[in-house]
Amino acid sequence: MDVLWDFLQVGLVGNFSWGNMTMLAIGCIFIYLGIAKDYEPLLLVPIGFGMLVGNIPLSPGMNVGIYETGSVLNVLYSGVTQGWYPSLIFLGIGAMTDFSAMLSNPRLILLGAAAQAGIFLTFAGSLLLGFPEREAAAIGIIGGADGPTAIFLSSQLAPHLLGAIAVAAYSYMALVPVIQPPIIKLLTSRKERLIRMKPSRPVSKRVRILFPVVAFILCAGIAPGAISLLGFLFFGNLLKESGVTERLAKTARNALIDIVTILLGLCVGASTDASRFLTPASLKIALLGAVSFCVATAAGVLFAKLMNVFAKDKINPIIGAAGVSAVPDSARVCQMVGAREDPTNFLIMHAMAPNVAGVIGSAVAAGVFLSRFVF
Amino acid sequence: MDVLWDFLQVGLVGNFSWGNMTMLAIGCIFIYLGIAKDYEPLLLVPIGFGMLVGNIPLSPGMNVGIYETGSVLNVLYSGVTQGWYPSLIFLGIGAMTDFSAMLSNPRLILLGAAAQAGIFLTFAGSLLLGFPEREAAAIGIIGGADGPTAIFLSSQLAPHLLGAIAVAAYSYMALVPVIQPPIIKLLTSRKERLIRMKPSRPVSKRVRILFPVVAFILCAGIAPGAISLLGFLFFGNLLKESGVTERLAKTARNALIDIVTILLGLCVGASTDASRFLTPASLKIALLGAVSFCVATAAGVLFAKLMNVFAKDKINPIIGAAGVSAVPDSARVCQMVGAREDPTNFLIMHAMAPNVAGVIGSAVAAGVFLSRFVF
Amino acid sequence: MDVLWDFLQVGLVGNFSWGNMTMLAIGCIFIYLGIAKDYEPLLLVPIGFGMLVGNIPLSPGMNVGIYETGSVLNVLYSGVTQGWYPSLIFLGIGAMTDFSAMLSNPRLILLGAAAQAGIFLTFAGSLLLGFPEREAAAIGIIGGADGPTAIFLSSQLAPHLLGAIAVAAYSYMALVPVIQPPIIKLLTSRKERLIRMKPSRPVSKRVRILFPVVAFILCAGIAPGAISLLGFLFFGNLLKESGVTERLAKTARNALIDIVTILLGLCVGASTDASRFLTPASLKIALLGAVSFCVATAAGVLFAKLMNVFAKDKINPIIGAAGVSAVPDSARVCQMVGAREDPTNFLIMHAMAPNVAGVIGSAVAAGVFLSRFVF
Amino acid sequence: MKGTITPEMGALAVSGLVIVFCVLALIAGVVAVFKRLDDHWQEQERQNEAKALDKAPTIDDTTLLLITAACATVVAGRFKVRRIRRLLSPQTKRTPWSAQGRLILQGSHTVQRSGKKKW
Amino acid sequence: MKGTITPEMGALAVSGLVIVFCVLALIAGVVAVFKRLDDHWQEQERQNEAKALDKAPTIDDTTLLLITAACATVVAGRFKVRRIRRLLSPQTKRTPWSAQGRLILQGSHTVQRSGKKKW
Amino acid sequence: MKGTITPEMGALAVSGLVIVFCVLALIAGVVAVFKRLDDHWQEQERQNEAKALDKAPTIDDTTLLLITAACATVVAGRFKVRRIRRLLSPQTKRTPWSAQGRLILQGSHTVQRSGKKKW
Numbered sequence A, B, C: 001m002d003v004l005w006d007f008l009q010v011g012l013v014g015n016f017s018w019g020n021m022t023m024l025a026i027g028c029i030f031i032y033l034g035i036a037k038d039y040e041p042l043l044l045v046p047i048g049f050g051m052l053v054g055n056i057p058l059s060p061g062m063n064v065g066i067y068e069t070g071s072v073l074n075v076l077y078s079g080v081t082q083g084w085y086p087s088l089i090f091l092g093i094g095a096m097t098d099f100s101a102m103l104s105n106p107r108l109i110l111l112g113a114a115a116q117a118g119i120f121l122t123f124a125g126s127l128l129l130g131f132p133e134r135e136a137a138a139i140g141i142i143g144g145a146d147g148p149t150a151i152f153l154s155s156q157l158a159p160h161l162l163g164a165i166a167v168a169a170y171s172y173m174a175l176v177p178v179i180q181p182p183i184i185k186l187l188t189s190r191k192e193r194l195i196r197m198k199p200s201r202p203v204s205k206r207v208r209i210l211f212p213v214v215a216f217i218l219c220a221g222i223a224p225g226a227i228s229l230l231g232f233l234f235f236g237n238l239l240k241e242s243g244v245t246e247r248l249a250k251t252a253r254n255a256l257i258d259i260v261t262i263l264l265g266l267c268v269g270a271s272t273d274a275s276r277f278l279t280p281a282s283l284k285i286a287l288l289g290a291v292s293f294c295v296a297t298a299a300g301v302l303f304a305k306l307m308n309v310f311a312k313d314k315i316n317p318i319i320g321a322a323g324v325s326a327v328p329d330s331a332r333v334c335q336m337v338g339a340r341e342d343p344t345n346f347l348i349m350h351a352m353a354p355n356v357a358g359v360i361g362s363a364v365a366a367g368v369f370l371s372r373f374v375f
Numbered sequence D, E, F: 001m002k003g004t005i006t007p008e009m010g011a012l013a014v015s016g017l018v019i020v021f022c023v024l025a026l027i028a029g030v031v032a033v034f035k036r037l038d039d040h041w042q043e044q045e046r047q048n049e050a051k052a053l054d055k056a057p058t059i060d061d062t063t064l065l066l067i068t069a070a071c072a073t074v075v076a077g078r079f080k081v082r083r084i085r086r087l088l089s090p091q092t093k094r095t096p097w098s099a100q101g102r103l104i105l106q107g108s109h110t111v112q113r114s115g116k117k118k119w
């Protein structure tokens, strides 16, 4: 009989901890939000279940924990720690991203740059809250509203915070529809929100093919630290636009990105075991993340208003909020906010421009931090 | 001329061995059974061809053998030795398994537990035949009739027996239609085989979504050693049932599981080179495996009869045999055996319940052994 | 302000080099040829973009370069250096190759052997140009007109030349339609080019299933060094022909080969950074590669003429040129050259025979070199 | 050579089987409880389904807006599309608007091109 | 710098080509032999095909049983389905019943749901 | 515990944002230039498209030759196929003839089998 008892000791019974219980609860909440509320389910469901996998209380030495070298989860986790899961996801995103909205109205790219102010303010804020430089940089990138970028940068600069940062980033990305509208309303007048932007002519296939090549050389030439992200993003986009490598692009945006998304989500979730995740640091990170999202949104909107001061044909400041990337959620939020004022005002196409520009912007920001800190 | 002769020395001519010839023959038989007899071809064909690849006689040092560190096969083999091929296969199986048959008739789950008796009797038998404890455990799991589970456990407890154990497990799984019927007939009366079970009402989407989450926490909490298997099985099932992650589930049950199946089969086959495979141990393992399959089948059937002693509405004991898992072969065997008595008696749906329960059962058993032996 | 300046130093500005500029230009040319001229775009586009990724001038230590241990590119590059990307590509090629043209007219296989003369003459030539033995072997294989084989062999024998060899091999494969026609014309009379070959009866499913098994044992038994290539080629073909493993074959020739092609192309391209690639050696390799293609083509054609001396029903010597493999480009070239003389003479089916035989031939040649040099 | 079963191992064999039984019995129990609650839920579900059927012919907002946008830009008129037959598979309907947006807005060209060509 | 071909290397170059020739010649030979035997096999195959054609319209047992089961449970009658038009692709027919079972029983919901809803 | 922002870090924060701005501004500029050139290109493209439309119904050479070959070998006649309705998706048309050849010649059986059976 005591054999049975001994056995139970290796599991939940013998290693019970309220910390793990809390994490299990959080995991279930993530899964619930993903399934019932449709908040980014492709991310929240894997991460949520990963939290369950990573927080089952157990005695060490069974070679199952994600931090036990050689365990299955540990092997799969290497794609996160070495940073190539995010790169491959960027490859897939590039193969499914259509930059033409951005190409047909280049000036909107600047909105994508403005929104990155959230990154650098959060960076400063993290320093003030007492985080060391590298950690501060990794936390700041949450303001980029870009999961893969955040995971990649923290894997390079602050691996021990990876779980907290990734969870914060994805949570707020899922909450974009909740966070952004009030801020947009606050900073814009009804008159501004009613501005209609005239549709811009589409660009030709040639430009869409030239863009990834030229943009990559520009970005990488100035911020080489971003190569691991932008190299794959623009490569995927070239595969998509070239027209002669469609079968590669198709696989990149389906089988490949799906497989990596499954493993990335599961591992990121599993990496958040209570002892590492339930810390004051995580609380600060969650706080800073919320701030950075708000700042980024505000920066985008305000910069749009600034541009209107000089621009001949006005920009609807709402789409400034799309600069935080979180593709395509924030673009859709802009559409919704705009439609609430005038249901026949179709901002979504315009909003896609700063939206995808924001992805490039935060990758460049990550590159800046990398080239400053890694060596 | 002697240059040519020297050259031939590195290959079959210079390293001829009857052992390898035997293995080549066995490999061809596997391929034949898979193609001509349709016995589990998705497993036997890759394993059979792998046997050919792993048994070409050659001089060492050419960096091609699966046991030569750094060779292509050796690199791909790491997925087997580290145990993450089986885990990923479980992910795919979870994404294609429909537990509703089991959920709609919970008591049948116990049949899936009873059949695991085969595992523990074989474990005892292996000890009697003089195998050390860890090896005995790895051999016992053959009775689970679950390829990935067997491979995973032996990769952790007895890597040097992995080839023999995997081959035994898959061979007997392929032979299920041959092994089980006589045993079922022997242990049941015609009257029992004619029992009709009334169809049970299906369960709602909610239960199908809740199940993988709750079941995982229960299993992993008690037998944490099973996390590497059940974590992926239930994760895949959640992706399938959630309804919002269909694209991930689709990739998991197609591209992902296919790729891993190809590599797993090839590597497992290639790992059976004559010097390691043609040993008395392998013979004993083959023998024990056969026994364990019979015991498991018998245990399932007899337990069903036992349940009938107390149960109000009777279970058709035939479906007890489906408890050995080997999904869905043994369930189909039950259908056939039942249909032979009464062609209008449709047992297959009922048989799926113990069938999938058996998968969970043997994974838990593996967890028990792991948590007892690994550390 | 000088902060900005310092920052620029880590990128293109601070590390400007004409070498990298040249490589960036070459990369763009590759992309252009692939997209605009449709020269093997599935290979040239990834390699071309990889050249861009690998030649952005940057300060070392940022953990982004493909030669910096642990960087994303470096991790993905391991599939090239360890040689399992080529093997997996051969798996996919096997799953999409139909050998029946070859099986229905076995004597044409010899043409595929003759064309491999290019490999061994180039090997001799490389020795004369002063390359050490192993490098000479790796360079010689370019004459095999088979990308994966060339990459695999150089990864084993001359890793530092891998970039140059791979680029040369793929470039000339892309240029096959330009290189071969004149040589064919030169070596054949109009009368010969007009020869009509009578269609041969197709082979049954059984033979198509038996072939990969038997052919593998023969090749691997004599040249075991080729196992890493031919093992996967014939395994893939068995999956395709068996008829019972179609789902595995389908994944192997779609998702799997696409994913590996993307990564292989990108990494091979990225490995050609100026400092390693712009060397006299690369020039010699390019030269030798051109020679070897011409020799191989000539050898195939001349051997076909030789066979005609003895053969009862004549072979159209044009299809001898298809022996260099470069599947299916050179076969199509033969069709075109033949059609120019007589539009109703359909050589392509016949040309496929030496074409696929050439793949096996160069893999065997690689095996010969491997078994001679590796240990 | 002949082996023996140490008491310890014997205990493991027995307790192992017991544990497997307990775990699966536990699951069976929980599932049984769920089934009870399920009856109630199923009722709801049926009602939801009924509602869903009414909704079925309409499509998700994103697409609606996109199509409206396209139409609007084409005929340069200022009307609002009220109801559109759903031609997408129910599957796509179930995916989250975010993922869906990702596919519709970026993955596919058709919608946008058709739009743009007109502009 | 100028290089030379050692006798050893020269031998390798020559013997290498010879080996490639021998291997492919060997294959050619074996294939030729197979083709002989093949004529006999092809005859059989044609007959099999002929038979297969007659069988074609019927479906594999698993599905037959499943559908019968569904029907039976629905109308609660006790008849036996004799013949059903195959709507599956020939491909699925070729896959082993095990794999097929796996797909039909577990992968797809349609069959089962349609069944269960009625129960 | 309370942290501080060293001047160095402050500079980084500022310059970082500036750099992001410069990079994206640079891209915006380049794209704008492209758009200028684009107007000219678009003209050409439209013409090409017009041409393409005429070509559309015909298929790529490889397939044409294959089908001709098949026909020829079947009816053993010596005619030349002039024009064939394209049934392949535009996608396949876009893939390079090499890759396409790979698929048509090797991947698919239909064409060849249909051909061979007759021989």
Ligand code: NA
Residues within 6 Å of the ligand: A143, A144, A145, A146, A323, A324, A325, A326, A358, A359, A361, A362
């Ligand atoms: Na961003």
Ligand code: NA
Residues within 6 Å of the ligand: B143, B144, B145, B146, B323, B324, B325, B326, B358, B359, B361, B362
């Ligand atoms: Na089992």
Ligand code: NA
Residues within 6 Å of the ligand: C143, C144, C145, C146, C323, C324, C325, C326, C358, C359, C361, C362
């Ligand atoms: Na070749």
